[in-house]
Amino acid sequence: MAMSAVLPRLTRLSAAVTRGRLIERATEAAGLTLDRPAMGVLVTLHMADRPLRVGEIAERMQVVGPHATRQVQALERRELVRRVGDPHDRRASLIELTAEGAGAADRYAASLVGWFSDVVSDWSEQDRADLGRLLGRLADDVTARLDLLEAGDAPPPHSP
Structure with missing residues (x-):
């Protein structure tokens, strides 16, 4: 298949996934009522498999720092993430998943993987x-x- 034929198919795939509310369904399967950006923070931390600075979260999500900060603060209030000290810089803090946040991220990922596996x-x-x-x-x-x-x-x- 020529590469020029792939782009329209990728566009159709993206539209179908969006129209099918796949992300929203996976979020519901995780037992959460979070918007897409907040879920993005949880997934980013889950994939990192280590605590991250807010700036690292923003960079990985390709958003501006204040946006990531707002999402982290909202997730902290829900006790899905927590701040921990940075062992390399006592002035800085890192963000890590709580047990509840890690469980939710696991359920979210399992829902997506399961859906695509079924396909x-x-x-x-x-x-x-x-x-x-x-x-x-x-x-x-x-x-x-x-x-x-x-x-x-x-x-x-x-x-x-």
């Missing part, structure tokens, strides 16, 4: 393995290219 359940084992391998490669390559772009070292995009 491809009738695919052959080889097709599922290929999809996982190729999506992982795409994510790694896109991330690497974007890092180069931010550093000013990326080649220009190909023109049609």
